Amino acid sequence: MKTTSLFACITALLIILCFRGSNGQLSSTFYATSCPSALSTVKAAVTAAVAKEKRMAASLLRLHFHDCFVNGCDGSILLNDTSTFTGEKTAGPNANSVRGYEVIDTIKSRLEAVCSGVVSCADIVTIAARDSVVLLGGPTWTVPLGRRDSTTASLSTANSNLPSPSSDLSTLISAFQAQGLSTKDMIALSGAHTIGQARCTVFRSRIFNDTNIDSAFATSVKANCPSNGGDANLSPLDLVTPTVFDNNYYKNLRSKKGLLHSDQALFNGGSTDAMVTTYSTNPTTFFSDFATAMVNMGNISPLTGTSGEVRTDCRKTN
Ligand code: HEM
Ligand SMILES: *[C@@H]1O[C@H](CO)[C@@H](O)[C@H](O)[C@H]1NC(C)=O
Ligand SMILES: *[C@@H]1O[C@H](CO)[C@@H](O)[C@H](O)[C@H]1NC(C)=O
Numbered sequence: 001m002k003t004t005s006l007f008a009c010i011t012a013l014l015i016i017l018c019f020r021g022s023n024g025q026l027s028s029t030f031y032a033t034s035c036p037s038a039l040s041t042v043k044a045a046v047t048a049a050v051a052k053e054k055r056m057a058a059s060l061l062r063l064h065f066h067d068c069f070v071n072g073c074d075g076s077i078l079l080n081d082t083s084t085f086t087g088e089k090t091a092g093p094n095a096n097s098v099r100g101y102e103v104i105d106t107i108k109s110r111l112e113a114v115c116s117g118v119v120s121c122a123d124i125v126t127i128a129a130r131d132s133v134v135l136l137g138g139p140t141w142t143v144p145l146g147r148r149d150s151t152t153a154s155l156s157t158a159n160s161n162l163p164s165p166s167s168d169l170s171t172l173i174s175a176f177q178a179q180g181l182s183t184k185d186m187i188a189l190s191g192a193h194t195i196g197q198a199r200c201t202v203f204r205s206r207i208f209n210d211t212n213i214d215s216a217f218a219t220s221v222k223a224n225c226p227s228n229g230g231d232a233n234l235s236p237l238d239l240v241t242p243t244v245f246d247n248n249y250y251k252n253l254r255s256k257k258g259l260l261h262s263d264q265a266l267f268n269g270g271s272t273d274a275m276v277t278t279y280s281t282n283p284t285t286f287f288s289d290f291a292t293a294m295v296n297m298g299n300i301s302p303l304t305g306t307s308g309e310v311r312t313d314c315r316k317t318n
Helices: 003-019 038-052 055-068 101-114 121-135 155-161 169-177 183-194 200-209 215-222 248-254 273-281 283-298
Strands: 197-199 234-236
Touching: 038 055, 038 101, 038 121, 055 101, 055 121, 055 183, 055 283, 101 121, 121 283, 169 183, 183 248, 183 273, 183 283, 197 200, 200 215, 200 234, 248 273, 273 283
Parallel strands: none
Antiparallel strands: 197 234
C-alpha cells in the first residue's frame, strides 16, 4: 500500500472513530468549569420536589423519555404553544399526562442566577431524571452532558414516535429500534414503570378486555376505573411498591399484573419473557442494564457544538 493511501485510510478511520454516533461530543465534565454547581443545583431542587411529592420523581423520569423520543433529547417537549408556534405538549401521549414542567422551570431559574446562559434545558431534564431514580432507591450513573436546546418542536413526531399503551411487543421493539435502542434497552427502560401512576383511560381496555391478566388484579383496579367515566382516575403502574424504584415491575408481569397492555406484552409468551424473568429475579442486573439504557436513551440525537441554543427560559426559544 502506498504511503498516501495508508495515510488516507488512517485519516478515514480516525474520522469514523471520532464521529461514530451523534453523541460523540457529550461529556460528563461539560460544566465542570463553566458551571461547577450545575449538578448540585439540579439535585437540590429535585430532592425538594420529590420530598414534597414522591410521584414527581416518576414524572421527571418520563419527561426525559418523552423529550428524547421526539427528535432527540433537545428540550423540545418543554416549549409552550403560542399563537405562532405549535409545540409537543398537546400531543396525545403528553396532554393532561406529562408533568414536571414547573420543577424544570425552578431549576432553570436557579441556574440562570448562578451561571447565566450556560446549562441547557435538555441537560437539566436528563440530570433530573437520573436524580429522580436515585431518590426512589434506584441505580445511579454518570450523565454525559453538553446537549443544547432545540428552537423547534414537532407535534406530529410526538404523536407518531411515543409508544401507545395499546402496543404489542413487535410495535414496542420497532419504536425503540427506530431510536437506535435495542430490545434489551426497551425491556430495561420499561422497568421505569416500577414507579408512577397511570390514568384509567390508558388501561381501561386492558382491565376489561385483556385475557392475559390476573382476574383478582383486574377486579381490584376496576374499583377505581369503571367501564364508563373516571378517565382521569389514577392507578399505580406497580401495585406493590409504587414509590420505590425496584424490580417489582417484572415480578408483576410474571404474575399477569402489568397495568398497561404494553407492559404485559413484555411477558406474554414471546421472545422477551426470558429477560423479564432475569430482571424479576436479579435486581442487580436490572439496575445495571437500566443505567446503561438510560445513558443510551439520553444520547439520542443531541444538539451539540453550535447547533441549537441554550434557552434562558425552557418554555420558549431565545
Ligand atoms: C415501552 C413503551 C412505553 C409505553 C407504551 C408507556 C406508556 C405509558 C403510559 C400510558 C403512562 C401513563 C400516562 C398517563 O396515564 O397519564 C406511562 C407512565 C409512565 N411512564 Fe411510560 N411508557 C413506556 C415507556 C417508558 C419509558 C422508557 C420510561 C422511562 C424510562 C417511562 C416512564 C414512565 C413513568 C415513570 C410513568 C409514570 C409517570 C407519572 O406518574 O407521572 N415509560 N407510560
Ligand atoms: C371491549 O371489547 C368490546 C368488543 O370488542 C368493545 O365493544 C368494548 O368497548 C371494549 N371495552 C373496553 C373497556 O375497551
Ligand atoms: C407557558 O405556559 C404556562 C402554562 O400555561 C404558563 O404558566 C407560562 O407562563 C408559559 N410560559 C411562557 C414563556 O410562555
